Amino acid sequence: MTPLPGGSAANRGVPRASEASRGEAIVIGAGFAGLAAATALAEKGVRVLVLEARPAPGGRATAFTDPATGERVDNGQHVLLGCYRDTFRFLDRIGATSHVEVQDRLTVDMIDRNGRSSRLRCPPLPPPLNLLAGVMTWRAIGWRERLAILHVGRALKARRSSHGETVRQWLVRHHQTPRLVEMLWEPLAVAALNESIDAASAEPFERSLTEMLGTSPRDASIALPLKPLDELYVVPARQYLEKRGGEVRTNAPARIQLETRGPGDRGAPPQVIVRQETFTAATVICAVPWFALPELFLDPPDSLGATLDAAARTAASPIVTVNLWFDRIVTDHALVGLPGRTMQWVFDKRRVFGEQASHLSLVSSGAERIVSLTNEELIELATREVRGALPAARGAAVRRAVVVREKRATFSVAPGQPQRPKTKTPISGLFLAGDWIDTGLPATIEGAVRSGHTAAALALSD
Numbered sequence: 001m002t003p004l005p006g007g008s009a010a011n012r013g014v015p016r017a018s019e020a021s022r023g024e025a026i027v028i029g030a031g032f033a034g035l036a037a038a039t040a041l042a043e044k045g046v047r048v049l050v051l052e053a054r055p056a057p058g059g060r061a062t063a064f065t066d067p068a069t070g071e072r073v074d075n076g077q078h079v080l081l082g083c084y085r086d087t088f089r090f091l092d093r094i095g096a097t098s099h100v101e102v103q104d105r106l107t108v109d110m111i112d113r114n115g116r117s118s119r120l121r122c123p124p125l126p127p128p129l130n131l132l133a134g135v136m137t138w139r140a141i142g143w144r145e146r147l148a149i150l151h152v153g154r155a156l157k158a159r160r161s162s163h164g165e166t167v168r169q170w171l172v173r174h175h176q177t178p179r180l181v182e183m184l185w186e187p188l189a190v191a192a193l194n195e196s197i198d199a200a201s202a203e204p205f206e207r208s209l210t211e212m213l214g215t216s217p218r219d220a221s222i223a224l225p226l227k228p229l230d231e232l233y234v235v236p237a238r239q240y241l242e243k244r245g246g247e248v249r250t251n252a253p254a255r256i257q258l259e260t261r262g263p264g265d266r267g268a269p270p271q272v273i274v275r276q277e278t279f280t281a282a283t284v285i286c287a288v289p290w291f292a293l294p295e296l297f298l299d300p301p302d303s304l305g306a307t308l309d310a311a312a313r314t315a316a317s318p319i320v321t322v323n324l325w326f327d328r329i330v331t332d333h334a335l336v337g338l339p340g341r342t343m344q345w346v347f348d349k350r351r352v353f354g355e356q357a358s359h360l361s362l363v364s365s366g367a368e369r370i371v372s373l374t375n376e377e378l379i380e381l382a383t384r385e386v387r388g389a390l391p392a393a394r395g396a397a398v399r400r401a402v403v404v405r406e407k408r409a410t411f412s413v414a415p416g417q418p419q420r421p422k423t424k425t426p427i428s429g430l431f432l433a434g435d436w437i438d439t440g441l442p443a444t445i446e447g448a449v450r451s452g453h454t455a456a457a458l459a460l461s462d
Helices: 032-043 085-093 129-136 143-158 167-173 178-193 202-212 229-243 302-313 375-389 445-461
Strands: 024-028 047-051 063-065 072-074 100-102 107-111 117-121 222-225 247-249 254-257 271-274 277-280 283-286 316-326 335-337 345-348 359-365 398-411 430-432
Touching: 024 032, 024 254, 032 047, 032 085, 032 229, 032 283, 032 445, 063 229, 072 229, 072 398, 085 229, 085 445, 117 129, 129 143, 143 178, 143 202, 167 178, 167 202, 178 202, 229 247, 283 445, 316 375, 359 375, 375 398, 430 445
Parallel strands: 024 047, 024 283, 047 247, 107 335, 283 430
Antiparallel strands: 063 072, 100 222, 107 117, 254 271, 271 277, 316 359, 316 398, 335 345, 345 359
């Protein structure tokens, strides 16, 4: 079908703004942000065309088929938190809430660098008492650490400026001990910010902690996907759109052409060009990663200059995931933290692929130091660290190993990075979405989905 007016520019010409239907929209990018925006518009009766440059939708949060095992392997292990309200609203809209399992309270198993296991389990108390009570009974730390956490509670309540500070500087200023930093704050911060605590800004870390310690004990809970990422949200979102007259096109690299506008002239809607086709709709939402934004526009106007320049100057932070298939089950943990190591988290994929699976995903966030190692070096590193932490893995053989690098997994949140843009642009009908948009959150799934929902809401009210 031809989902929007326009079609081939050579055959039919390009509709003017007066011809573009208010009930149609184009979303460029089919990751969490793009699909959240598209389904939010479709929920209100808007017919949406989603354009994805890659061969499959999902963006930086998708999966591929491993040729040796036939399993769908995520291009990076993702988790959700109970405070991800926009994300759960999106999953509920597309009928995918059963695709994740949410803890009733924060419970996380940790194995320190000396091989000692412990469990941080928070009672069902109102925040922040739940975290305080959990830490007070956590046997991985001593009384000095338990008392030190009270300083963080006071700091979050005071909301004093941490502008220019790194996470480590902020933690030191608030009297956090080295043991507590290694066992609790560093794993949380690196997972949330995808950057070393010596490089990441303290401000987005404070925001993340504030959301985790929200209004319910569930806010800090971990939610683990029960399906590969594409089955988790991409497939149901696509089905949702198609049932409502929309379409998701892949292998569809889009460019945007904006007409020259005079002062006060709202002008025609943006033209979206895909190879030899040109589409026009009243709403266009750009949900591509920040690093792809500058190349999206043909002859970009001066009014977007600052945004495109900021996108071009924003640094990236990598994630490395090493998937190991053992010849036997080596852990009973669905998720276990490895503080003090290079690979910070281990995910057991048995819940996804069946009880007899032995597929572990080991994740290193903020992986600038190791992203350039060879596959063989990364596999050896991951195998050594998992065997050091899990005794059952020491006698098990690795049958298969797959390394996934996402060199531009997230934008950097180091102090001094360019300012993140707002959703609404100076161009009539043109909106921005994506985790890089100024949601106040770091580069998380929740930030991406929230930006998509914000873009859709502004488009509907514009």
